[in-house]
Amino acid sequence: MEKLSRIFGRVVQAIPPVFGVTLITFLLTRALPGDPAVFFAGLMANEDTIAQIRAELGLDHSLPVQFLYYLRDLLHGDLGNSLSTGRPVLTELMSRLPASLELTLAGLLLSMAIAIPLGVLAATRPGSWVDHLCRVLVTAGVSLPTFFTGLFLIYIFYYLLGWAPSPLGRLDFLYLSPPQVTGFYSIDAALAGDWEVFWASLRQMILPAITLSLFALAPIARMTRAAMLAALSGEYVRTARANGLGGARVIWVYAFRNAALPVLTTLGMVFSFLLGANVLVEKVFSWPGIGSYAIGALVASDYAAVQGFVLCMALLFVVVNLFIDVVLTLIDPRIGLES
Amino acid sequence: MKRRDFLRAGSATIGGAALLPFLRALPASAAAGDDTLLVVIGDTINSLDLHRTGTNRPSYQVAVNIYDRLVRFGTKTLEDGTIAYDSTVIEPEIAESWEVAEDGKSITFKISPKAKFWDGSQVTAEDVKWSFDRAVTLGGFPLTQMKAGSMSSPEQFVVVDEMTFRVDLPAPSKLALPDLAVPVPLVINSKVAMEHATEDDPWATEYLHENPAGSGPYKVTRWDAGQQFVYERNEDWALGTLPPMKRVIVREVPSAATRRALLERGDVDFYMDVPSKDAKEMAESGVAKVEGAPIDNCLHVLGLNVAMAPFDNKLVRQAIAFALPYEDILAAGAYGRGKPMWGGTEASPSTTEWPQPFPYATDLEKAKALMEEAGFADGFETTLSYNLGLADWMEPTALLIQESLAKIGITATLDKIPGANWRTAALVEKRLPMHLENFGGWLNYPDYYFYWAYIEGHLFNSSNYSNPEIASLVEETLTMETDDPAYEPNIKRMIEIAFEDVPRIPLYQPYLDAAMKPEVEGYVSWFHRQLAVTNMAKG
Numbered sequence: 106m107e108k109l110s111r112i113f114g115r116v117v118q119a120i121p122p123v124f125g126v127t128l129i130t131f132l133l134t135r136a137l138p139g140d141p142a143v144f145f146a147g148l149m150a151n152e153d154t155i156a157q158i159r160a161e162l163g164l165d166h167s168l169p170v171q172f173l174y175y176l177r178d179l180l181h182g183d184l185g186n187s188l189s190t191g192r193p194v195l196t197e198l199m200s201r202l203p204a205s206l207e208l209t210l211a212g213l214l215l216s217m218a219i220a221i222p223l224g225v226l227a228a229t230r231p232g233s234w235v236d237h238l239c240r241v242l243v244t245a246g247v248s249l250p251t252f253f254t255g256l257f258l259i260y261i262f263y264y265l266l267g268w269a270p271s272p273l274g275r276l277d278f279l280y281l282s283p284p285q286v287t288g289f290y291s292i293d294a295a296l297a298g299d300w301e302v303f304w305a306s307l308r309q310m311i312l313p314a315i316t317l318s319l320f321a322l323a324p325i326a327r328m329t330r331a332a333m334l335a336a337l338s339g340e341y342v343r344t345a346r347a348n349g350l351g352g353a354r355v356i357w358v359y360a361f362r363n364a365a366l367p368v369l370t371t372l373g374m375v376f377s378f379l380l381g382a383n384v385l386v387e388k389v390f391s392w393p394g395i396g397s398y399a400i401g402a403l404v405a406s407d408y409a410a411v412q413g414f415v416l417c418m419a420l421l422f423v424v425v426n427l428f429i430d431v432v433l434t435l436i437d438p439r440i441g442l443e444s
Numbered sequence: 445m446k447r448r449d450f451l452r453a454g455s456a457t458i459g460g461a462a463l464l465p466f467l468r469a470l471p472a473s474a475a476a477g478d479d480t481l482l483v484v485i486g487d488t489i490n491s492l493d494l495h496r497t498g499t500n501r502p503s504y505q506v507a508v509n510i511y512d513r514l515v516r517f518g519t520k521t522l523e524d525g526t527i528a529y530d531s532t533v534i535e536p537e538i539a540e541s542w543e544v545a546e547d548g549k550s551i552t553f554k555i556s557p558k559a560k561f562w563d564g565s566q567v568t569a570e571d572v573k574w575s576f577d578r579a580v581t582l583g584g585f586p587l588t589q590m591k592a593g594s595m596s597s598p599e600q601f602v603v604v605d606e607m608t609f610r611v612d613l614p615a616p617s618k619l620a621l622p623d624l625a626v627p628v629p630l631v632i633n634s635k636v637a638m639e640h641a642t643e644d645d646p647w648a649t650e651y652l653h654e655n656p657a658g659s660g661p662y663k664v665t666r667w668d669a670g671q672q673f674v675y676e677r678n679e680d681w682a683l684g685t686l687p688p689m690k691r692v693i694v695r696e697v698p699s700a701a702t703r704r705a706l707l708e709r710g711d712v713d714f715y716m717d718v719p720s721k722d723a724k725e726m727a728e729s730g731v732a733k734v735e736g737a738p739i740d741n742c743l744h745v746l747g748l749n750v751a752m753a754p755f756d757n758k759l760v761r762q763a764i765a766f767a768l769p770y771e772d773i774l775a776a777g778a779y780g781r782g783k784p785m786w787g788g789t790e791a792s793p794s795t796t797e798w799p800q801p802f803p804y805a806t807d808l809e810k811a812k813a814l815m816e817e818a819g820f821a822d823g824f825e826t827t828l829s830y831n832l833g834l835a836d837w838m839e840p841t842a843l844l845i846q847e848s849l850a851k852i853g854i855t856a857t858l859d860k861i862p863g864a865n866w867r868t869a870a871l872v873e874k875r876l877p878m879h880l881e882n883f884g885g886w887l888n889y890p891d892y893y894f895y896w897a898y899i900e901g902h903l904f905n906s907s908n909y910s911n912p913e914i915a916s917l918v919e920e921t922l923t924m925e926t927d928d929p930a931y932e933p934n935i936k937r938m939i940e941i942a943f944e945d946v947p948r949i950p951l952y953q954p955y956l957d958a959a960m961k962p963e964v965e966g967y968v969s970w971f972h973r974q975l976a977v978t979n980m981a982k983g
Contacts, residue, residue: 122768137908143868154583158497161730188498190669191653201670231548271711272702274671278482282668391697393670401488404833406864 108434114428119423126419127179131172132141133415134408138406141188141406162188162408175412184416189401190256198395202417203385204287205394209379210309212317221320221368224329228337229282229356236391237292239326246323251382254314255389262312270308275390280305313390322376328371332364339363367439377422478982479690481964482712483975484697487614488670493609493652494627494976495586499822505628505633505974509675511630511658512683514553514572514609515621519968527979528737528969531888534621534776537683538567538659539609539629548616561633569609574634576611578647584694586628592887593623594923605911606617616921626886627972649845659773661978671696675977688966688981706733706957714967714983716975719836720779723957736957737969738783738859741893742884743799744837745948746845747870751908752877758945759818765804766811769848774952777841780950791943796935798890800944800952811852823853829870829879833863838880841951870906880949881906886971890935891921897948898938909947914938 142159159165163174178185184194219242227239262269270277275290280302283293291310294303336342338358345355385398396412402410487502487724494507518533536542559567577598579586580884590596594617603608613620623629632652640651654662661684662675675692695712704722706712708731718726718734727734748755748764755761770786788801815821828846830838846856856878861869870876883904885892895918896902900910921934942948956969966979 132908140868141874154587157583162499189500191496191498192669197669247821257700259702259705271696271706271709272699273484273711278695282575353912388698391695391699391702395667397698398670404862404864418478 111434112431114150115427116157119427122423123420127171127176127416130412130415131175132168134411135170136169137169141408151217155356170340179416184413185336187402187407187410187413189405189407189410194409197398197410198413198417200288201395201398202355203393205332205383205396206289207393208310208313208386209317209383211314212383213321213376214323215314216318216321216375217372220325221329224326224368225333225356225361227326228330228333229335232270239330240310242319243326246319246321246326248384249319250318252385252389253318254319255313259389260315263424270305272312272390273309274393275309276305277301277309280410295355313383313386313392316389317379320382321379324375325368329368330365332367333360336360336364348357366433369429369433373425375416377425380421404439448877451794452684466747470945479688481689481692481714481761481977481982483692483893484694484703484706484712485694485713485975486698486700486703486715486717488696488698489673490629491653491976492656493649493662494630494646494648495582496653497582497584502770504972504976504977505844506656506664506673507627507630508970508972508974509977510656510660510664510690511632512538512559512567512660513629513631514624515542515625517622517625517971526735526737526969527967527983529971530623531680531740531971533691534625538572542621543945544621549614550612552604552608552610555609555716556683557607559659559681560682561636561657562663562678562680563633563636563657564680565633565635566607566661567605567631567633570606571634572609572631573598573601574605574637575632575640576629578632579628582647582649589626589886590623593617593620595620595623606674607780615923617891618925618926619892619923623889627974631659633659642890657768659683660863661959662692665938684978687978689837691975692977692980704959710961713964714958714975714980716956716958717973718957718959719959720781720955721836721961722775723781723955724779728890732959733962734957734959735969736781736955738953739797739884739956739969739973740888740971741836741886741890742840742882742954743785743893743948743950744778744880744882744954745950745954747876747879747881747907747948748946749874749877749907750910750947751874754820755822755877755907757818757820759814760820761946761949762804763811763814763818763820763852764849764854765802765946766807767848767852767854768812768949769806769844771806772844772848772952773841776844778839778952778954781955784952788943792940793936793943796890796932796939798935798939799950800913800939802946802950804946804949808851815852820853823855823858825855826877827859828856829859829861829862829876831866831880832860832871833866834880834882835860837954841880871903874906874908876906879906884971885975888971889926890938891918891924894938894942898942907947909945911941914941 142155142162142164157185163171163238182195186192187194187197190197223235223239227236230236237262250359259272263272276282283290283302284295285297286296288305294306303371342355345359383394384400385396386392387397393419398416457571485502489503489506491499491503492506493499494504497894514537515534516537518530518531521527521528536556538555538559539553542551542553544551555567555569557566561567568657580590580596580598587596590968593614594615597613600612602612604610636657636813637648637652641648661678661681663675663678664673666674672693672695677687677690697706700719700722703715705879707715723734723736726732746768748761750756766805770784774782774784777879787805787920788803791803793800815823828842830842842858846858849856870879870881883897885896894914896904898909898914899918900915917934921931924931956973960967963983965983966981968976968979970976
């Protein structure tokens with residue numbers, strides 16, 4: 106019961122940030138330099154056509170009125186139409202979000218698979234070669250910009266060695282996208298039993314996922330190492346060891362379970378961060394995700410699209426953090442006991 | 445609407461015989477075969493309808509390839525073997541013949557019985573009128589471009605009979621016919637379009653945005669917004685030689701480095717808008733073939749805003765024209781992919797060739813002397829603005845100019861302007877004192893360039909230049925035939941004034957470069973700077 110009401114309270118807390126974000130995005134997009142009416146009127150337009158387009162866009166109303174219209178549309182699930190692509194923003198985001206999510210999740214899983222064992226090993230053997238390797242990888246991950254890693258990987262594995270498939274987005278020329286269920290090509294292809302497309306989509310993901318995972322590796326490995334070090338020096342670990350429990354059991358059951366809490370929190374942050382930060386990776390690998398969409402929209406002062414993107418990202422942030430908090434509440438016995 | 449539904453809907457209305465079947469994978473021959481061309485482009489297209497408000501420049505290529513026009517430009521082979529369009533040759537397309545009235549105030553077109561839309565129906569004068577009415581009614585860029593050919597109102601477009609169409613002009617103009625060969629006056633299947641028109645949308649912009657209805661040599665059978673689109677040859681096209689390529693897949697690859705890697709690895713066949721550096725390196729290494737021709741009627745210039753001191757002083761402008769490091773700019777900013785526009789020997793031109801080298805060259809002593817004469821022996825401070833969207837050539841160019849101007853005492857602070865704001869700042873408000881600019885006129889006449897770039901208040905006159913003599917010369921010459929006795933002296937006088945006053949200092953005439961696999965042939969460099977697929981072949 107205690108836990109349930111805590112979770113409910115946490116959900117309620119998520120509402121004000123969403124409203125705040127809506128307002129701030131609205132104001133920020135209006136503060137962007139550049140006049141969308143002028144931009145969309147085209148290079149050769151005159152005063153009349155610009156005024157006509159401004160009226161069509163509803164930009165001739167005052168800001169509060171524009172905001173009310175915007176809220177009303179939002180409540181109807183209408184994010185507006187993107188001017189540059191001529192399609193509803195919601196449709197665009199829905200078709201591009203899975204691409205970004207698929208790549209981000211793949212990158213995150215990959216980095217978790219490397220960073221967590223590495224962090225644990227580094228913590229249990231401080232000063233050993235594993236610890237040094239961990240330090241090198243963390244430093245490299247933090248200091249190498251993603252576009253550089255991306256281009257570097259393309260140069261080595263695609264251009265020089267020819268091992269990787271061409272960096273042409275989610276599927277090579279040869280393949281057509283599988284019937285849409287989840288929007289994740291790999292899952293959709295597997296569901297449709299189309300293994301050729303399944304492998305093709307996985308192959309396309311390898312290089313960008315490695316690029317992203319190198320970037321995400323640093324915070325996860327560092328946090329795992331620090332949390333494990335703290336846990337291993339805890340009294341309960343000493344007690345467990347004193348009682349003669351086996352090394353692996355102490356590390357994974359006693360120490361790692363406790364260390365998992367800060368690692369989980371970090372994962373939530375890294376995920377949200379990756380989703381926004383993979384714009385450059387998307388550009389380099391021609392990945393049709395929401396990052397490249399947002400950049401295009403920004404350049405074109407496409408208000409509806411930018412607002413839709415920021416709102417979508419904010420919601421994801423809120424949802425991911427909410428989800429992590431709920432999981433933490435559920436798995437951490439201390440949280441329930443304290444209050 | 446889901447994409448797959450769109451594809452089905454699209455294929456149902458296009459109704460052609462040879463549509464892309466809905467396979468999971470294209471036949472292996474599609475990617476490797478000789479009948480499919482794989483193209484990558486850097487920019488995303490955002491519409492299949494050129495007339496729509498908000499359609500971006502890269503989308504023009506779709507209009508170029510899938511729609512026919514009444515007439516088209518011919519092509520010519522340049523000395524170095526590259527093929528370019530020929531602005532002096534106008535060929536029949538939908539119109540099998542045309543006749544200009546005695547008084548020059550109307551042109552009557554006979555529509556070819558071979559002109560058939562994709563659904564098999566005959567192209568009629570009604571369709572032409574509907575399409576032209578649409579171009580001038582929807583406003584914005586299409587209207588402005590039509591106006592260049594003296595066409596601005598639907599009353600000018602007359603259906604004489606089913607196969608005869610007439611354009612009435614307020615006065616004879618040499619620009620009217622060529623203006624019908626640019627991408628804008630495309631001919632749409634009006635019957636199909638009107639089936640999808642609504643009261644709010646009488647010109648079917650919603651429908652044609654995603655579902656083209658034309659008669660051109662290619663159809664778009666697939667469009668995944670933000671990713672790729674696929675052209676499929678219209679096997680029934682009879683208005684010219686059937687294009688060699690059966691299918692052309694155009695994939696969007698935003699990163700220039702990735703595009704180059706794809707081509708050098710041989711995974712794609714062709715890409716355009718090659719950055720000058722890549723063009724030079726690939727041409728030298730021989731891994732790929734680079735072809736390009738100077739863009740007609742286009743100049744990269746340094747604009748000096750004459751509405752602002754000290755650029756209102758002609759001597760200051762001339763001093764700057766003598767202080768620019770032209771050769772370095774062409775070498776470092778354009779990697780040699782441009783035609784020099786400096787070092788001319790005559791103060792008054794002996795030919796009407798345009799563009800032609802201006803009588804300036806790097807001469808710091810002369811520049812200093814002119815600065816002193818102008819009363820600026822100690823120099824002055826100013827800003828040099830450029831468009832971040834075109835940073836690949838503007839950034840190095842601006843740095844070189846900054847460095848060189850410092851030598852004659854001018855301290856120029858660099859001012860980077862984001863692409864979205866550029867038009868407002870440079871062209872609409874015309875508030876940039878010193879700036880880089882790159883106007884190119886679609887119609888290849890010097891007076892057309894002067895009309896846009898040297899007349900007060902006109903869009904590309906970012907220098908706020910005003911000169912009554914040029915204004916009256918342009919007005920008089922713009923519609924005049926080139927064989928008119930007054931044409932040559934008028935043009936020469938315009939160029940002479942531009943030489944003397946230099947509100948725009950030309951740096952060089954840029955190339956339009958395309959890189960391709962060695963076996964790819966038939967690339968034509970067009971004034972609209974888009975890829976026309978019709979001539980492309982794989983040897």
